[in-house]
Amino acid sequence: NKMAKNVTIKDIARAAGVSYATVSRALSGNSSIKESTRQHILAISEEMGYTVNSVARSMVLRETKSLGVIVPSVDNPFMSEVAYHLECDARERGYSIMLCNSSYDLHTEESVFELLLSRQVDGIILFPSGKDSYHNIKKFLDKVPTVFVNENLIDAPESYVAVDNYKGPRIGTEYLLSLGHRHILYFGRTSTSTTHSLRAQGYADVCAENNVAPLFYDSISDVTSITSGYEMAKELLSRPIDFTAIMASTDTYALGILQAADECGIHIPDDISLLGFDNIRYSELPKINLSTIEQPKRMMAMIAMEMLVEKIHSDYEAYSHRILLPTLIKRGSCQSIPG
C-alpha cells in the first residue's frame, strides 16, 4: 500500500557518509565509536525518523523479544487482570506480548501454541484450558521456554505458578462449616482440569474430616463464564434443594448463581450461603458483596514473568513450582446457620 518506506541504517549511512556498520554501532551504543560521529549519526537518524527494524534484528540475534500469552479468554475478569500485569511487566523487561485466546478449546490451544512457535516467541505463558493441555503441548515444550499458570502440573517436569488450589477450598469449606453448615454443595467440579480437581478435593477432604457428606454439582463445560454458571445454576435451583451453602469453584460461576438465585426467588445469604473463588473485581461491589477466596493475581503475573525470563536465560534445564497462598475474603454472601 501507500505507506512511507521505512528508513534503514543504510539510508542513514549514506546520509552520514559512513558505513552502515558504524550506524549500527552508533545506535546500539555499546561499541567503541567516536563521540562526535555518534552524535552526528544520532542527529541524522532522528531527523530521518529512523526506527529500528526489530524483525531484522531478531533474525541475527536469534531472539524476538516477544512472548506468547495464551489464555482461555481475555474477556474473563481473572485472566484479563493477570494479562494486564503480564503485559506491563513484560514491556518493562523489553518484551512484547502476543496474545491468543484458546476459547477453552484444546485444539485451538494447540494450534495457537504452534502459531506462536512459528512466530519465534522467546517464551510462552500458558493458562491451560484443562489438564489435557499438557499432553497436547508436551511435544512443543523442548522448543520454547514455557510457564504454566494456574494449572497444577504436579507430576510434570514443567514450571508453573498457581495458587494452592487444594488449600483454597479447604479454607472455604472450613469457614462454611464454622458457620454451622453441614450441607455444602461444591459447584463446578470438573474432571478435565487439575486445578478444579484439586479444588474439589480440598473441599471433599474437609468434608470427610468433619463427617459431612460431600455434595457435587459438576460443570457441563470447561467455560467458566458467568453465563455458563448461570445456566448450570438455573437447572440446579429448579430442583429440590438439599444444601444450605454453595462453594463455587470460581467467582464467575458465583455471579451466575447469584443471577439464577435471584430469578428463582432464592435469597443469598438468607436461604443459601455462597462462597466464590478468585476475588475478581466485581465481587467486592456492595450489591454483589461476595465472600470468596482470593487469588493473588498481581503476584501471579509477576512471578510467572520472572520464572519465564529466568528460564529463557538459563542454560541448564530446571523447573520450579511456585504455589501461592489463597486467603479468605469474608463479605456478605455467607451467613451462619441459626442454632
Add this chain to the structure above:
Amino acid sequence: NKMAKNVTIKDIARAAGVSYATVSRALSGNSSIKESTRQHILAISEEMGYTVNSVARSMVLRETKSLGVIVPSVDNPFMSEVAYHLECDARERGYSIMLCNSSYDLHTEESVFELLLSRQVDGIILFPSGKDSYHNIKKFLDKVPTVFVNENLIDAPESYVAVDNYKGPRIGTEYLLSLGHRHILYFGRTSTSTTHSLRAQGYADVCAENNVAPLFYDSISDVTSITSGYEMAKELLSRPIDFTAIMASTDTYALGILQAADECGIHIPDDISLLGFDNIRYSELPKINLSTIEQPKRMMAMIAMEMLVEKIHSDYEAYSHRILLPTLIKRGSCQSIPG
C-alpha cells in the same frame, strides 16, 4: 539456553536431496512442483518437526502478519470484550495480535505505538486514551495503517469506528426526562476526550431543548475504572444532593457510584436513578441491574478489523468513519419521579 535448535528448510533440503528453494516451493504449495517430490518433502518436514520461521519470512515478504492493539487497559471490561473478539477475528485472517496497555497515559501510548512500529506490525488498532492521542500519534500515521476505536476523530482524516457518542447520552437523557426527572447530573465529563465531550454534549443539548439546567460532575482523571468512579462518587454523595438522576459516562463509573451510594445509605433507584453507558457484562447481573446505553462491542471489533485489513491492502489513501447506533437498555436502576 538449551532449547532444541529449530529445523530449517536447509535441513530438510539436505535430508530430501533437493535444493532448499524446492523445499520452500513444496511448503508454500503455490509453485509448480512435481507431486511426488512435494509429497516426499512434506513427509520429511513433518517427520523432522519443521515449523516455518515467520520472522525470516517476514523479512522477505515485508509483512509480519501481526497487528498491534493498544488499549488503555485490557482489564477494563469493555476493552477486554472488544479485545477478545479482535484477537479471534485477526487470527481467522492470519494475523497475530501484539497487545499493549497504555494505562491511560499519553506518553506510554506514544511509546508503545513506536514500539509496535519497530516491530513492523502490518497495522494498529488504537483505543485512544484521550483526544490528544491523535496529535501525539499523528506523526506515525504515514508509517502504518491505523484504525481508531471509540474516539471520534471528527476532523481528522483518519479511520475510526465508534458508537454515536453524541446520540447515546441524548437517548439516555431523554429517557430520564420521560421518567419525570428535571435535575439530572452528568457524571464523568472530561475535556480530554472527544468521546466524552460528545457524550456530555449530547446530554447538554437535550437539557437545553427541554429547558432543564445541565449539571456536570467532572472526572478527576482519565481512568474510567470502578475505583475511580467510586472515589469520585464518594465525594459527590457526601455533599448536598441537588439532583434526582445520574447519567454516568461509563458503566464502570456507574458501578463505582453504586458502591459509593451503598456506603452513603443512598438507595438506587429509590433515592436516585442511575443510567450507565457501555452495557458491560456485569451490568445485567440482577443484583446490579443497571439501566444503560449499549455499545455493540462485537460489532465494533468486527468492523475495526475489517477496516484495518482493508486499509492494509488498499493502494489508495482513504479513510472512513463508521458510527454505530447505541441503544437504550432499560433495567432496574431508573425510576420515574412520582407526580
Add this chain to the structure above:
DNA sequence: ATGAAAGCGCTAACAC
C-alpha cells in the same frame, strides 16, 4: 520441474 543466487535489515567478527 528444479537449482543457483540475490536480498530483506541488521549485528558481529574480522580486518585495518
Add this chain to the structure above:
DNA sequence: GTGTTAGCGCTTTCAT
C-alpha cells in the same frame, strides 16, 4: 575507530 563482509531463514526471480 571504522569499514568490509558473512550470515540469520526465507522467497523469488532467473536460468537451465
